[in-house]
Amino acid sequence: MSAMKRILKIDPKHGKADPDGNIVWYDCQLLKVEGKGWTDTAAYYDRLPAKAKGLVPAAVWDLSHDTAGICVRFTTDSASMQVRWSLLKDNLAMPHMPATGVSGIDLYGRNEAGGKFRFFGNGRPTGAKNRASFNLTAGSENILYLPLYNGVKSIQIGIPKGKTISIPKPSRRDRRKPIVFYGTSITQGGCASRPGMAATAIVGRELDVRVINLGFSGSGRMEPEMADLLAELDPSIYVLDCLWNMNPGQVNERAEPFVRKLREMHPGTPILLVEKSNFRNALTETGHILRMIHAKLIKAGIKGLYFLPNKGMLGNDFEGTVDGCHPNDLGMMRQAVVFIKSLTKILQSSEA
Numbered sequence: 516m517s518a519m520k521r522i523l524k525i526d527p528k529h530g531k532a533d534p535d536g537n538i539v540w541y542d543c544q545l546l547k548v549e550g551k552g553w554t555d556t557a558a559y560y561d562r563l564p565a566k567a568k569g570l571v572p573a574a575v576w577d578l579s580h581d582t583a584g585i586c587v588r589f590t591t592d593s594a595s596m597q598v599r600w601s602l603l604k605d606n607l608a609m610p611h612m613p614a615t616g617v618s619g620i621d622l623y624g625r626n627e628a629g630g631k632f633r634f635f636g637n638g639r640p641t642g643a644k645n646r647a648s649f650n651l652t653a654g655s656e657n658i659l660y661l662p663l664y665n666g667v668k669s670i671q672i673g674i675p676k677g678k679t680i681s682i683p684k685p686s687r688r689d690r691r692k693p694i695v696f697y698g699t700s701i702t703q704g705g706c707a708s709r710p711g712m713a714a715t716a717i718v719g720r721e722l723d724v725r726v727i728n729l730g731f732s733g734s735g736r737m738e739p740e741m742a743d744l745l746a747e748l749d750p751s752i753y754v755l756d757c758l759w760n761m762n763p764g765q766v767n768e769r770a771e772p773f774v775r776k777l778r779e780m781h782p783g784t785p786i787l788l789v790e791k792s793n794f795r796n797a798l799t800e801t802g803h804i805l806r807m808i809h810a811k812l813i814k815a816g817i818k819g820l821y822f823l824p825n826k827g828m829l830g831n832d833f834e835g836t837v838d839g840c841h842p843n844d845l846g847m848m849r850q851a852v853v854f855i856k857s858l859t860k861i862l863q864s865s866e867a
């Protein structure tokens with residue numbers, strides 16, 4: 516067996532068997548964890564580095580413990596598995612978002628090599644500690660999505676004794692740089708019914724690309740400190756979708772310096788400015804200001820800067836939200852379709 520294959524398969528000695536010996540549990544940290552922009556985090560599944568504490572607003576730091584966008588990729592020769600996960604917060608749900616999205620987990624898998632990821636099942640939380648069982652296709656490549664509005668202290672995958680669990684072999688997905696989304700509660704995943712139905716997750720599956728979700732509910736406001744942090748990353752594209760959390764004065768003051776900081780540190784990385792989604796598909800004041808800033812920066816010679824209008828993001832039937840703002844699953848899918856069309860063109864242009 517080659518060195519690569521020895522590395523891919525997790526040694527059973529790293530697992531821990533149930534008392535009856537039938538199920539062996541493997542910590543997900545042994546597998547391929549995606550969606551983290553930094554490794555130097557205070558807790559393993561945090562979304563911001565430890566140094567961000569005290570630099571970013573307190574609300575952003577608190578929300579960085581939520582595992583939105585973080586997922587685990589693995590393969591197993593078992594046709595069944597279990598997952599147990601321990602949550603950070605006691606609140607499992609919100610008035611407009613179910614527990615399955617806030618605190619649950621989601622399993623997707625490829626039924627064939629190179630095929631699209633399909634939904635296999637979800638884990639429904641009932642308390643601080645949870646356990647769920649899944650059927651899957653033996654040998655498939657799988658993605659396990661973590662909660663959108665809660666964090667996890669630990670998460671483990673259990674498979675029958677004698678079966679193996681492995682890290683997927685490197686693929687085009689691993690070779691391509693991730694897409695970084697920075698934004699609001701909508702970016703974070705509110706109010707998808709399941710983690711896999713967040714627009715960013717749909718984009719990741721459809722484009723077969725890694726995604727870093729830096730959505731912070733009510734707190735995506737383009738602070739200079741956040742520009743400094745995002746500039747530390749090396750993505751294929753920056754997507755900035757903050758207008759729902761910003762007033763006109765903040766957009767005027769912060770958007771241009773934010774873009775210029777990213778462009779200074781990453782001269783060739785595309786930046787996509789996103790207009791505030793609106794179920795009426797209407798132009799908004801902050802959207803108009805962002806358009807003007809985009810035009811100004813283009814005229815000033817900033818290359819690789821794009822603008823995504825809100826048209827079609829939530830459809831035209833007024834059915835795409837739970838409250839006139841946050842997308843439901845229908846709205847998330849519609850928003851993802853608009854993103855995918857734009858991002859595909861940008862990726863093709865940048866890779867040409």
